[in-house]
Amino acid sequence: MTRALILAGTGEFVARVNVHPGTQVVSLSRDTIESERFDLIRSLDPQSLPDIIFVGAALPMEKALDIGRKIDETYPLIDLVLVDRRAGEVPADTVVEAMRAGFRDVLPADMVEDRLRDVLRRAELHGLKAEAPPAVLGGKPVVPSQPPEESRTITVISPKGGVGKTSIATNMAIGLAEDFPSEVVLVDLDLQFGDVASALNLTPTHTIEEALTPSAAADNLVVKTMLTVHSAGFHVLCGAESPAANDEVTGLQIVRLINQLSTQFRFVIIDTAGGLPEATLAALEVTDDVVIVSTMDVACVRGVRRAVDMLAQIGLLPASRVLTLNLASNQSGMKVKDVEAAVGLPVDIVIARSNDVQLAANHGVPLMLNKKKGGPFVKSIRALITHLENMGSPSQRTHKRLDVA
Ligand SMILES: Nc1ncnc2c1ncn2[C@@H]1O[C@H](COP(=O)(O)OP(=O)(O)OP(=O)(O)O)[C@@H](O)[C@H]1O
Ligand SMILES: [Mg+2]
Missing domain, CATH: 3.40.50.2300 (Response regulator)
Incomplete structure (x- = not known):
């Protein structure tokens, strides 16, 4: 009501x-x-x-x-x-x-x-x-075994595909899990073509499709059984096998699911599909921090500007946002300040193009797990995590979502 x-x-x-x-x-x-x-x-x-x-x-x-x-x-x-x-x-x-x-x-x-x-x-x-999370079991509210003191939902978005959302989300989850083992869950919200499982070389027994069923929606513990554990110490809610599996999913179901996960985990990291599909908009409704990914090409930068404007208009742009430039190179013809001027937001993190990222992803072992080969990409992901940490926890923030410069 x-x-x-x-x-x-x-x-x-x-x-x-x-x-x-x-x-x-x-x-x-x-x-x-x-x-x-x-x-x-x-x-x-x-x-x-x-x-x-x-x-x-x-x-x-x-x-x-x-x-x-x-x-x-x-x-x-x-x-x-x-x-x-x-x-x-x-x-x-x-x-x-x-x-x-x-x-x-x-x-x-x-x-x-x-x-x-x-x-x-x-x-x-x-x-x-x-409201309190809607989960109930046999008419009684479900009390999570060890609820986190405070949960933080971080959503990675971009108006374009192929810009590095999954690379950033997966590596960020690994980095956060180093400091917060078992307190991080990564959700593949690219409902049609999610590839988090393959990026992490996981073979899930359950997928998000099952986590959205009424029985899972009614019980936080059932949702937890749908997760796949990664050896780096975090959980993953993997995408469905079939692109058609989640055709009927509503925004409300997504909100419920994220609320359920945030009663169990300190960090909920959400990887999304390119553009602003309904699932992403629903996630933004309950997101504390948004990581907006752009590359250095004009079409992507313009798309980011339009997406940011639209989200601000409809009240879905979280106050805490991190504009991240991925695949950056000084041969793109654009400079960081050109991107800032076009988007109307400061660029917070720059991630250089590096062949190692793709190589690592093809082996299902993200760079963050390969300390020797880490190099600049790993450094940038750590900088992103530090940046998010410096933004303070949601309860410490006084301002709410809105405005674009
Ligand atoms: N900094 C980088 N340097 C080099 N390659 C990168 C970098 N970031 C991502 N890639 C590569 O770019 C490709 C696309 O990356 P990724 O799958 O993370 O993008 P995405 O935004 O999630 O795509 P989609 O919209 O299709 O889900 C992958 O092959 C990945 O390995
Ligand atoms: Mg992706």
């Missing part, structure tokens, strides 16, 4: 939200909100906060932004959406101002149905993360 609070919405808007299945709507009129005795923050019950608050078009913009700021200061996890009074595309300066005030999204007065549905769905997914 998604709890939606609508502040100063038009009757038509309230009716539109109301008809969405699984949505419980409370609506407050402009008069109520503007009355002197009304204190919005105090009127919210911390025990049953809304998942999403729409601040409506009937209010003057300054007032709406002010409300956004106040809610965001007190309850930063509530999904805040501004509904513009104007129809058509929302002007960029309004979007920026709204995001600064803490809104995750701005909808035009004449938003299409799909857009509204996506926003409500995002709030539903977000609510699931905030």
Whole structure:
């Protein structure tokens, strides 16, 4: 059930939200909100906060932004959406101002149905993360044997294929497992053509397909039995054998699965398919840190810019992001600062092109396991891990997802 609070919405808007299945709507009129005795923050019950608050078009913009700021200061996890009074595309300066005030999204007065549905769905997914993990066994919540003090989900993405996502994710898992043995799980979320198992030379008995079944979704311990143990001291949830196996997987199933894993492991590393398929968007909903991989070619860099903009727009760009340039070479005709200018984010890690990476992958022994041959690639992966560590644990962070430079 998604709890939606609508502040100063038009009757038509309230009716539109109301008809969405699984949505419980409370609506407050402009008069109520503007009355002197009304204190919005105090009127919210911390025990049953809304998942999403729409601040409506009937209010003057300054007032709406002010409300956004106040809610965001007190309850930063509530999904805040501004509904513009104007129809058509929302002007960029309004979007920026709204995001600064803490809104995750701005909808035009004449938003299409799909857009509204996506926003409500995002709030539903977000609510699931905030709640205790949904796993139950025989009606009782499943208590993990040794829950990690704090779990961190790191997702590796890129708008393009073949840029090194799997190489980075697998080597990062090995590096992290050196410091945190048995506390790392690597998930192959490339649902169609995942190749983590082959990159690690594993022959899985179970795959992600089985980890998404209702019986696994109902029991964290069942999910754990679907994992394959790597000799370097970490677990892997391998991809399905058949590209068609996961055709029907929903974002909600992915969110549940990641939540389950994060009750068992300190680090959940997620390798994804190129582009932004639904599974990746769902993972980003519950991701603490995103590693964005680009190469030094113009098409990839432009794709990264568009992906970053889109994720920021829909509120799925985690505040903690690491822009990683892979396959870097000084013969590409682009410089690091050109990439930064085009993407609008600083490049955090540069990984040089090195033939050893491919050679190692072809043998199923990632470079991170070959200390002698490690060289610059291993150094860069260690720098990436250190960079993530320096970003602090999720609970130490004060800011939330949004904005691009
Ligand atoms: N720094 C590097 N130097 C040289 N080769 C690399 C480097 N990083 C990755 N590769 C090679 O590039 C190829 C693609 O890498 P990888 O499979 O990791 O990319 P991907 O983004 O996961 O691809 P896909 O989108 O198909 O899943 C592999 O052969 C890998 O060994
Ligand atoms: Mg891959």
